[in-house]
Amino acid sequence: NAGVTQTPKFQVLKTGQSMTLQCAQDMNHEYMSWYRQDPGMGLRLIHYSVGAGITDQGEVPNGYNVSRSTTEDFPLRLLSAAPSQTSVYFCASSPDRGSVNEQFFGPGTRLTVL
Amino acid sequence: KNEVEQSPQNLTAQEGEFITINCSYSVGISALHWLQQHPGGGIVSLFMLSSGKKKHGRLIATINIQEKHSSLHITASHPRDSAVYICAVTKYNNNDMRFGAGTRLTVKP
Numbered sequence: 001n002a003g004v005t006q007t008p009k010f011q012v013l014k015t016g017q018s019m020t021l022q023c024a025q026d027m028n029h030e031y032m033s034w035y036r037q038d039p040g041m042g043l044r045l046i047h048y049s050v051g052a053g054i055t056d057q058g059e060v061p062n063g064y065n066v067s068r069s070t071t072e073d074f075p076l077r078l079l080s081a082a083p084s085q086t087s088v089y090f091c092a093s094s095p096d097r098g099s100v101n102e103q104f105f106g107p108g109t110r111l112t113v114l
Numbered sequence: 115k116n117e118v119e120q121s122p123q124n125l126t127a128q129e130g131e132f133i134t135i136n137c138s139y140s141v142g143i144s145a146l147h148w149l150q151q152h153p154g155g156g157i158v159s160l161f162m163l164s165s166g167k168k169k170h171g172r173l174i175a176t177i178n179i180q181e182k183h184s185s186l187h188i189t190a191s192h193p194r195d196s197a198v199y200i201c202a203v204t205k206y207n208n209n210d211m212r213f214g215a216g217t218r219l220t221v222k223p
Contacts, residue, residue, distance in 0.1 A: 031209065033209075033211070035213075040215060041215060042118075042200065042213040042214055042215040042216055043200065043202070043213040044213065045210060045211050045212075048209055048210075050209060056209070058210060058211070059210070059212070088155070090157060092157075101162065102147075102159045102162050103147065103149070103159050104159070105149075105156070105157040105158070105159075107155070107156055108155050108156075108157075
């Protein structure tokens with residue numbers, strides 16, 4: 001199993017550009033989530049999904065969209081990138097019952113918005 | 115005030131020492147997680163607790179639900195334990211999670 005994979009590993013955007021961060025898992029996990037990690041602030045939940053077709057907002061959802069058309073994939077879309085979205089982004093998954101289970105994290109995407 | 119507070123922020127120990135990292139939270143929870151973030155950035159889950167105590171090798175995690183407090187202990191610390199340790203909680207009755215800022219542990223040989 002590849003576990004949780006994220007692409008790209010690094011990305012530089014200009015203000016106003018849009019892009020999609022990809023996340024996929026091959027463990028048949030129902031729960032998937034996106035986090036951002038900023039220095040001194042810890043991880044913050046952006047959006048999560050408890051299954052295909054179901055998504056919900058976390059602590060910091062503004063400026064981001066998600067969809068979950070399949071169990072395996074959970075892409076994160078930045079609609080119009082802003083410098084405040086410069087961060088490291090982690091995707092994670094866990095079996096049914098969502099985040100009360102052990103979380104499996106992807107390797108992260110380091111995003112810089114100029 | 116953050117919903118999850120960790121202490122200390124930074125911790126330096128000599129190899130072999132017993133280490134304790136503390137986590138306090140202010141919300142109702144379904145579960146508490148301890149995570150380890152390696153210097154390269156990867157994050158792995160160490161423990162998920164809803165009550166009592168769990169042990170895995172040299173790591174022990176405890177939780178006191180009444181006091182809203184958890185501790186992570188490392189016995190016989192080793193330089194390879196050097197990492198950032200993160201406490202996180204799953205808020206009660208939903209899947210929303212909150213994270214502490216992390217404790218940076220350095221174990222010197």
